[in-house]
Amino acid sequence: MFEYAKSFIGSLWSGKRSLDDEDDNDTPDQKRIRSEDVSRDGEGETLHRIKVSNFNKNEWKKVKKYLLELGCKPMSKAPKWDYGIINASVKAKDEYNKRMEKLHNKKNGRKAQKPGAEDDTRTPAEKLADQVTPLYKLSYEEQLKKKNNKGVSVMAKLKGQLANIPKTDRTERAMKETEWSRTKGRLPCKMYDPVPSPDINGYRTKCEFTIGKDLDGKPTVGFLLGLYKLGITAVLDPKDCLNVPDKAKRVASYMQDYIRDSEYPVYDRVEKDGVWRTLMTKTQRTGEVMVVIQMKTTNLTEEQVDNEKKKLVEFWNGLKDKPEDERLDITTLLFQAWDGHSNGMTDKAPVEVLTGDGIVHEELLGCKFRISSSAFFQINTPAAEVLYTKCAEWCRINKDRKTTLLDLCCGTGTIGITMAKSVDRVIGIEMVPEAIEDAKLNASINNITNVTYYANKVEDRIDVIGDATNEDVVAVLDPPSCDSRQALGNFYTLCKASSKRVQGEAFRPSRAMTIDLFPHTDHCELMVEFVRGEYLKDLEQDEDAKAAEKLIQDKQKEVEEKEANGENENENENESKDDTSDAK
Template identity: 35%
Template sequence: YRLRIKNVPKFASSKMMKELLAKNGCEQVKIQKAPKWDYCFATLKTEEQQYYVLNKLKGIKFKNRELSIQVDNVTEKDRQALFDRRKNEKQQNIEQSGIQKSPEEMLADQVTPLHIYEYQAQLEIKQRGIIKSLETFRDKMDELYNKSQYHSSWLQEEFDFKLPLDLKPMIHSPVLKGYRNKCEFTAGLNLKGEKTVGFLLGAYKDGHNSVLEPDNSIHVSGIAKKIAKAMQNYIRQSLYDVYDRKTKQGNWRQITVRSQNCGNIMIIIQIHPQGLSKEQIDQEKSALAEYFKMFAKEENFDLTSLLVQIYSGVSNGMSEDPLDCIFGTPFIHEEMMNCRFRISPRAFFQTNTAAAELLYQQCGDIIKEIYDPKDFSESPTLIDVCCGTGTIGIALSKSLGTTIKEVVGIELCEEAVEDAKINASLNEINNAEYILGPVEKNLFALHNFSNKTSGTAVAIIDPPRAGVHKNVIKALRKCRAIDHFIYISCDHNAAIQNFVDICRPINKDFHGVPFKPVKAIGVDLFPHAKHVELIIEFRR
């Protein structure tokens, strides 16, 4: 049951619209909003909920615009027709291109698009991408300062590639194959119609619904491939069908494997409960526990955690529904930089442990360069924004010793915050505090430092792919204690607006002395894929 909400500002995100609806008494609404849309969709589970939301939102305004809401239901027949049309269009495009590839080659191009290049060439492609993003950032800053009353000398400095900061050579991953410590596999049908566990061949929105085994996926670890194969064998013997996103029928949905360098293994199995009684679900859980205990013994690996999630929603991916631990503990551990970290099922942890260690070491080196004991009488507080399980703050606090006075972490995921507190204790870090909630709604952690002596705090931001809310940047700029901070981006294109807001001249929205970029360095955590982590050091 869908509503179309019109007259929405294009800059509004799904998150902003969801918060707007929640403020007006409309919870549990799924929002779909693309960046270029001046509308969005709100999807409800029942017709009663649909009309409740429709009535609650009548006459509501957002950013001084009155929103227009109307019923916009899509029937099952309409949805099936859309799926088939997209599938046919995609097939026609492939045929017209004249390029014939095997399904395995198509999957490799999809999940590891740079696999056809030698590794050094991959690094060069990623470095050129970073340069292009930094050039865009430079041009935007030139435009802003040309329109303002202020002058910025740092924009006139030129380093390599005419960039206004020092771009260092890319740091490569120590591991090139099987490096991913987390893989999410889909249960579906392969091209022969057989129950299969692996990766979707193409995007579902393009009409693709077939699943291929990950046998030839070079970024997937050997143990993850074995577990996927074992789950596939189990499902093929099962009386229950795999879940079909097109027909919305079936039970087996998704299998997540977390395989850490220290040997800990977590398996999460997601099941749709339709047509199953509680007794049948309980029987399946018992059977799965016995099956994987035996498999782990045969393959000689440490099955640390086996969990089942019952999820009846439409979208793919792990939901907020409860997880039932049917064997072992509901968490696993990883070791990195002489630290031991607990990881819960939903908590974020870098997917390439060996390369993440190099990433964190680079951050530590930057802080050591800044806080030379000769120049600072007081050790700084490390403010860890989007801290996850606390890995960066704890690892740096331990490796830098007295260079760091204390750690303050802010994180949205409740499980991750709990992990962070336990991780601080595990590693005997007694000077760490963790705050639960969205960063933009917990800015008091920064306000506490607003009037402290310059240089008494240093911030690290390691946000999700889309970057942080502009209110976070505003708070950082107003925080007088912070003279330096480090931004870690896993999508340098998406983060450009954050970079601009960090450095833009003072105006009515952005107070505080702006920062300037000092140096940048790419760290490749994703061999054969397009993404790369980018570290930028900013200084007032």
């Protein structure tokens, strides 16, 4: 929320929406934060009035402090915290600019390897690689180590926070339930070695390409050379991007040919004008390919739009009849007209199917899945198989007992469906209705009959979770990407003793592991098992865990030695960036 408030104000001042604002990674709450009323009074006092809905009151103090420092008038909030109003003045804009300049200088001073625009000697390809695959210069082993360090850091911080819970939370019960965290050792549980991705290159099954102009002003389909919020608008083709599969590169290249021949201009994000905006590809290992093309249609007549759709269909169908080495077989072609300012595919406008069924299929752990254009599906299939296999292993399903598996944030149902045969029943909850439709069909394609789906937010369907009475109840929560701080906050809440808001016995982490689904990037999955109640006994008797204790002590010693030698990397610095671990 705080980060979003910062980014939101930043995008207002620069008069543009930041690239990240409409990112897939936005939580639904973030997506609901919207500017309601933008007014400019003649005296130049209030420039913007921003209504923030679904306000997270836990972050109120931080946001308020930040806004006051910027010269924004104190924010007013609705009595029930359902929204707040920020009044942002001219003074605030000046303050914002000053702070940004200071921050920019500080960053450039501290990180000599990231030169400023004037002395940046990187080639465009290197800039793009730094942008899209920032770890590409490290060996894969080094990348894994770096990602694992972040996971270790999150887990160590969790232990530290629980060992020192604030005075206000220190009830007798809380102290008892977190007693384990005040034992020796840096880590709260066993931390396994990081698990690599089976594929290191060309693994991204879903790619979203920006359509814009390259450094020579030529219409290009590729990726922005830097962050749009820093004023960068040049696009470079993806031919050197390590994580983009060849097939997606070919689709982008054909689309580039098409727009270079087109009578319509590419969309200009500064002028907010033009036609061609975004290309999305889903290239699955079944060989099926989805292509979604996004255009701004405001300045075109209905007839022009219809003609363009026909031309697109002819163009992509025509590629099927090309000679072998030029042939490209598209399974389904879709179209989105989007006239809003935010960039990238959006769920705010419908997607029209031009050819095919509007879906592609993927195979995963022996099951078949249909994927629609808006549904989430892990973008690295072989690594997702590793993740789901480990996850199923950690669920410790006891075949002699009846188990209900809660697949929370289930997307198209992958986790529940791949595990359905080993449990009594599965309950899947997902907030995107299209994904739930896919999940239901996926269950049926795979002859799974013991699963019930709910198209709701998990937090709104606590009732079905409460009804999940069976001998064993195991929940797998696979939330949208979040940074390590958010994950840590949630872990802390799970492990601290119950409160009015969070009821029931406290959990305790029993093991954790980083699994890499995104080689060459900063991102990584952190899978953590939390247990409570009778399962804590298992944990205490778990020989494996005892053996792990020694490992933890050794690691602790290693870290202390490194710290003593001044070798330890600055973990806080890592975490202040757009990292990182997606917590499971």
